Amino acid sequence: MxxxxxxxxxxxxxxxxxxxxxxxxxxxxxxxxxxxxxxxxxxxxxxxxxxxxxxxxxxxxxxxxxxxxxxxxxxxxxxxxxxxxxxxxxxxxxxxxxxxxxxxxxxxxxxxxxxxxxxxxxxxxxxxxxxxxxxxxxxxxxxxxxxxxxxLLEPAAVVAAAALAAGPRPGERVAVVGAGTLGLLAVQFLAASSPAELLVVDPRTGHAGRALTLGATEVRGPAEAEEVRGRYDLVVETAGAPTTARDSCLLARRGGRVVLTGLPGPGAAGIDPIHLTVGQITVRTVFGAPPAAWAHAVRAFASGLLxxxxxxxxxxxxxxxxxxxxxxxxxxxxxxxxxxxx
Structure with a gap:
């Protein structure tokens, strides 16, 4: 049969x-x-x-x-x-x-x-x-x-890759640009490193407001964030909007670090190479996640950190x-x- x-x-x-x-x-x-x-x-x-x-x-x-x-x-x-x-x-x-x-x-x-x-x-x-x-x-x-x-562990692995690349240290001033899924997961990862400040930048007040419940210390819209340019030791960009890569580099202090995870479309605002060079800003990028980042995310999930x-x-x-x-x-x-x- x-x-x-x-x-x-x-x-x-x-x-x-x-x-x-x-x-x-x-x-x-x-x-x-x-x-x-x-x-x-x-x-x-x-x-x-x-x-x-x-x-x-x-x-x-x-x-x-x-x-x-x-x-x-x-x-x-x-x-x-x-x-x-x-x-x-x-x-x-x-x-x-x-x-x-x-x-x-x-x-x-x-x-x-x-x-x-x-x-x-x-x-x-x-x-x-x-x-x-x-x-x-x-x-x-x-x-x-x-x-x-x-x-949600796939986007969490991408954020884990960003965190591993960034090397956050206790007491640093940290900013996350974007309060979508990647941004809010980044807040959880970065809050665990005990930053002195953890700013989230997003024009959507509702999304940004959620970040305060996850470990952020402050939220601002893009216009308000211009007031704190040059302040942050570490900036993690997660939005992929036309200006967010450029804006993230402007938020970083001299000698600071920036990790870009968003994928903007054609025509996005460029990053000023003079600003990067004179400011000695380190820029890293993340596309997807290697096995080590996956393992990091799964461990954080199992422990309740994520x-x-x-x-x-x-x-x-x-x-x-x-x-x-x-x-x-x-x-x-x-x-x-x-x-x-x-």
Whole structure:
């Protein structure tokens, strides 16, 4: 007797502006792979870009199942994978690094020279009932972990990469530019370093106000922040708005440090090289997160140092993908992190 093949649901973006909720056939995980039952998947600005068709060329391949921020439980392990993983709560890295280039051998998989390849952009992502990926990308969570909150560990890993690059020290004056998901997660990480001041800059008073409950000592709009330019030992930029990279460098004191994590569109305001040189300002950038940053974020989550659940404001089913994307891009100050729940 032949059994009917199992199927699952997945949001497929066929091309910009066109998507469908598809029934996809079950395929077992291959050697070295696992199949994960997705519990929750977060929507971010890059998913909105995929749907709108504004993501940079080479960084998406249509048709695609989006979803790079996710949490779930291992359902099945492929050949060569420890069967003890089945049933464990997990999150997973997105970059499919080649593992053989010089950058990969340094442990910097997000700088892989083998070409860009990432879950949710060039590979099927987590806006689906299940997700298949290499087991080496998994980070196992405690059995009691909150999978709803864990869906935010991908952006938390990006912030962890910024924190590791920044090297915050107790007693420093610190500023975070942007109070979206990345910014509010950055506040939690940086507050743990016991700064003397922790300023958050964002034009949205509602978003910035949340930062005060997470460890910020002050919030300002961009205009008010001009009054404190040149004050901060460390500035972490998370907004990716047209002027925020430039403004972040202006907030830094002489000899200060700036870490840029946002991705502005074409035409963003440039950073003055004379200001950087004369002020001896160190600028670092972050794109994605290497394994060390993921491990740092997962440890912070397990210890309770990182508590992302409060950032979640909306949870929608897969069928409401378009509505969820509209929420993320709608500008409503009441909208925080939006999750899709299979």
């Amino acid at each position: 032949t059994r009917t093949p199992r199927t699952g649901r997945a949001v497929v973006v066929e091309r910009p502006g066109t998507h469908r909720l598809a029934e996809v056939p079950y395929t077992p995980p291959g050697p070295g792979e696992v199949r994960v039952a997705v519990y929750a998947a977060g929507i971010c600005g890059s998913d909105r870009e995929v749907y709108a068709g504004t993501r940079a060329e080479g960084y998406v391949r249509y048709p695609v199942v989006p979803g790079h921020e996710w949490s779930g439980t291992v359902q099945e392990a492929g050949e060569g994978v420890d069967p003890a993983l089945v049933g464990r709560k997990v999150v997973g890295e997105g970059f499919r690094a080649c593992l053989v280039c010089d950058r990969c051998r340094e442990g910097a998989g997000s700088l892989c020279t083998g070409g860009y390849d990432e879950t949710g952009f060039t590979r099927p992502g987590a806006f689906a009932d299940t997700l298949t990926l290499p087991a080496r990308l998994l980070h196992v969570l405690d059995d009691g972990a909150d999978l709803r909150a864990a869906a 508590a992302p659940a409060s950032l979640i404001t909306h949870e929608l089913p897969l069928e409401e993908f378009a509505a969820a994307v509209a929420l993320v891009g709608g500008g409503d100050p009441a909208v925080g992190k939006v999750l899709l729940r299979p």
